[in-house]
Amino acid sequence: MTEDELKKELKKISGYDKMIKNLNLELQYIEDGIFSKSVLTNSKVKTSLSNRTENKVVDTLGMKDNILDQIQDLITERNKIVEYISMVDDPEERLILHSWYVLGKSWGEISDQFEISQSKIFNKKRRAIKSICERLNNIG
Numbered sequence: 001m002t003e004d005e006l007k008k009e010l011k012k013i014s015g016y017d018k019m020i021k022n023l024n025l026e027l028q029y030i031e032d033g034i035f036s037k038s039v040l041t042n043s044k045v046k047t048s049l050s051n052r053t054e055n056k057v058v059d060t061l062g063m064k065d066n067i068l069d070q071i072q073d074l075i076t077e078r079n080k081i082v083e084y085i086s087m088v089d090d091p092e093e094r095l096i097l098h099s100w101y102v103l104g105k106s107w108g109e110i111s112d113q114f115e116i117s118q119s120k121i122f123n124k125k126r127r128a129i130k131s132i133c134e135r136l137n138n139i140g
Contacts, residue, residue: 001136003129010101011079016078020071027067030060087135093128096121 001009082102088094092114099105101112107118114121 001133003133006084006129006133006136010084010097013078013081013101014084014104016074016081020074020078023074024065026089027064033060037118064101084132086138087132088128089131090124090128093124093131096124097128100125 059086085094085101088097096110096114099110100107105113107121111118112122
């Protein structure tokens with residue numbers, strides 16, 4: 001894997017996080033809408049040959065299961081990519097990659113955290129990317 005390919009993979013983490021967050025919001029919306037509040041009226045109720053409420057709950061549960069499966073798939077893919085970061089031996093370089101790609105911190109925030117210049121942060125990030133690529137290419 002080249003350094004550019006690895007960077008593209010690592011950048012996917014934030015996209016996965018956004019997709020997972022959106023699916024969780026959708027799931028929450030579905031869960032809130034499963035049981036609607038009953039409204040009492042004076043009108044007579046007709047009996048129905050089909051049970052629409054039961055069908056609606058079954059459909060909703062099916063949608064919920066589908067979303068949960070999508071979330072699980074995204075988490076699995078995300079975790080595979082995050083594993084690349086754990087391949088870095090140097091703990092400071094590993095934390096820099098984690099802060100940048102997983103936590104989404106800016107260069108300024110990372111340099112403040114480590115109390116070193118942004119250029120040194122960038123160089124450490126570049127070294128970490130290079131070491132991951134070397135390990136991946138030696139494995140494969």
